[in-house]
Amino acid sequence: MSQHENIGHDAETGLIDANAQVESFRQTRNNRRTELVEDYVELIADLLEDGGEARQVDIAQRLGVAQPTVAKMLKRLGAEGYIQQRRYRGIFLTDAGRQLAELCRERHQIVESFLCSIGVSAETARIDAEGMEHHASPETLEAFKRFLIQTTSSRIAGEA
Amino acid sequence: MSQHENIGHDAETGLIDANAQVESFRQTRNNRRTELVEDYVELIADLLEDGGEARQVDIAQRLGVAQPTVAKMLKRLGAEGYIQQRRYRGIFLTDAGRQLAELCRERHQIVESFLCSIGVSAETARIDAEGMEHHASPETLEAFKRFLIQTTSSRIAGEA
DNA sequence: GAAATAATATAGCCAATGCTATTTTTCAAT
DNA sequence: ATTGAAAAATAGCATTGGCTATATTATTTC
Numbered sequence: 001m002s003q004h005e006n007i008g009h010d011a012e013t014g015l016i017d018a019n020a021q022v023e024s025f026r027q028t029r030n031n032r033r034t035e036l037v038e039d040y041v042e043l044i045a046d047l048l049e050d051g052g053e054a055r056q057v058d059i060a061q062r063l064g065v066a067q068p069t070v071a072k073m074l075k076r077l078g079a080e081g082y083i084q085q086r087r088y089r090g091i092f093l094t095d096a097g098r099q100l101a102e103l104c105r106e107r108h109q110i111v112e113s114f115l116c117s118i119g120v121s122a123e124t125a126r127i128d129a130e131g132m133e134h135h136a137s138p139e140t141l142e143a144f145k146r147f148l149i150q151t152t153s154s155r156i157a158g159e160a
Numbered sequence: 161m162s163q164h165e166n167i168g169h170d171a172e173t174g175l176i177d178a179n180a181q182v183e184s185f186r187q188t189r190n191n192r193r194t195e196l197v198e199d200y201v202e203l204i205a206d207l208l209e210d211g212g213e214a215r216q217v218d219i220a221q222r223l224g225v226a227q228p229t230v231a232k233m234l235k236r237l238g239a240e241g242y243i244q245q246r247r248y249r250g251i252f253l254t255d256a257g258r259q260l261a262e263l264c265r266e267r268h269q270i271v272e273s274f275l276c277s278i279g280v281s282a283e284t285a286r287i288d289a290e291g292m293e294h295h296a297s298p299e300t301l302e303a304f305k306r307f308l309i310q311t312t313s314s315r316i317a318g319e320a
Numbered sequence: 321g322a323a324a325t326a327a328t329a330t331a332g333c334c335a336a337t338g339c340t341a342t343t344t345t346t347c348a349a350t
Numbered sequence: 351a352t353t354g355a356a357a358a359a360t361a362g363c364a365t366t367g368g369c370t371a372t373a374t375t376a377t378t379t380c
Contacts, residue, residue: 015206015207015210016286018221018222020283020286021222022221022222022223022224023224023287024286024287024290025199025222025223025224025290026224027287027290027291028287028290028291029367029368031291032192032195032291033336035192036336036337039185046175047175050175055357055358056357056358056359057356057357057358061178061182062178062181062182062185063182063185064182064183064185064186065337065338065339066338066339066340067357067358067359068338068339068340068341068358068359068360068361069337069338069339070358071358071359071360072336072337072338073336073337076336087345087358087359088344088345088346088347088357088358088359089346115300115303118303118304118306118307119303119306120299120300120303121299123180124297124299124300125300126176126180126184127183127184127187127188127297128295128296128297128299128300130184130185130187130188130295131187131188131191131192131292131294131295132291132292132295132296134291135288135290135291135292135295136288136292137284137287137288139280139281139284140275140280140284140285140288143275143278143279143280144278146278146279147278189337189338193366196366196367215327215328216327216328216329217326217327217328225367225368225369226368226369226370227327227328227329228328228329228330228331228368228369228370228371229367229368229369231328231329231330232366232367232368233366233367236366247328247329247375248327248328248329248374248375248376321380322379322380323378323379323380324377324378324379324380325376325377325378325379326375326376326377326378327374327375327376327377328373328374328375328376329372329373329374329375330371330372330373330374331370331371331372331373332369332370332371332372333368333369333370333371334367334368334369335366335367335368335369336365336366336367336368337364337365337366338363338364338365338366339362339363339364339365340361340362340363341360341361341362341363342359342360342361342362343358343359343360343361344357344358344359344360345356345357345358345359346355346356346357346358347354347355347356347357348353348354348355348356349352349353349354349355350351350352350353350354
């Protein structure tokens with residue numbers, strides 16, 4: 001039996017095919033593991049760009065967690081090669097970190113703008129985008145972008 | 161200073177207001193904690209409805225995790241009042257469980273349909289919806305629904 | 321009804337992410 | 351230069367959600 005056979009709905013039951021569903025759940029679990037890393041890197045990039053420095057206390061305050069929680073996560077980010085850290089010195093993004101941050105920021109921006117464009121309030125869009133961005137695949141992001149371009153050009157053309 | 165003052169962007173920096181951002185992150189962390197419960201309850205409802213029973217092995221197989229992992233989570237679901245469980249007997253949803261399942265299923269359905277309606281493939285929609293559904297607020301769901309109704313009526317009216 | 325099989329329960333491990341309390345280090349100010 | 355405050359590091363703990371290995375209980379089959 002081929003690996004990609006029987007994707008979609010299973011005729012024998014009303015349920016989604018088990019192999020397909022298990023893949024969704026696995027993917028989601030995977031995403032959940034990388035969400036925090038992405039949040040941190042994105043936030044650090046913002047802080048660096050804006051204020052020139054990203055201190056643990058700032059990150060902690062922004063995320064709403066305690067400083068030791070941040071310290072622990074920064075160790076992980078360092079180990080994964082996204083940041084460079086010197087004891088009692090500031091935090092810097094590596095090339096990989098900057099790259100990831102850029103990706104996240106773009107994705108975040110697309111999701112948030114998209115939500116706004118379909119009539120969600122700015123505040124809710126911000127909150128929901130924060131959670132949803134990590135689960136938007138490239139394909140979905142493309143669809144969001146297409147939609148944004150469409151509605152933008154419609155508005156320019158003066159349509160309702 | 162009022163609690164809801166200064167929501168949105170902070171004029172002093174290019175960054176989002178810290179209070180607003182921290183709220184987003186808190187909300188997201190909160191959602192993440194309830195995601196698994198919702199996944200389980202939704203899946204159990206599906207299994208019960210379809211096959212008449214929801215066994216640990218089925219749940220484990222569907223989620224792609226080991227059976228003891230499911231056993232542990234079921235204890236939690238029991239403690240939180242969503243399911244009833246008798247040793248070596250099947251699993252049943254309580255009223256609260258059925259209610260939650262219904263809510264989740266509806267939400268899931270809306271998100272997945274919505275993604276399809278903007279041109280995301282069925283398979284990707286399934287995967288992304290699995291992750292995104294838990295982060296869609298009522299307001300966003302309403303926007304999705306509005307959009308679905310619009311495009312449906314457009315199609316019926318024969319528009320491109 | 322006894323044996324084999326299937327399902328569930330339990331024990332014990334690990335990693336991730338949160339916390340508080342405390343120590344260490346740096347920096348700023350006098 | 352010393353001190354005091356701020357920041358970061360560290361220790362130690364709890365919870366959640368994974369896992370494997372194993373024991374127990376039901377069920378099925380002969």
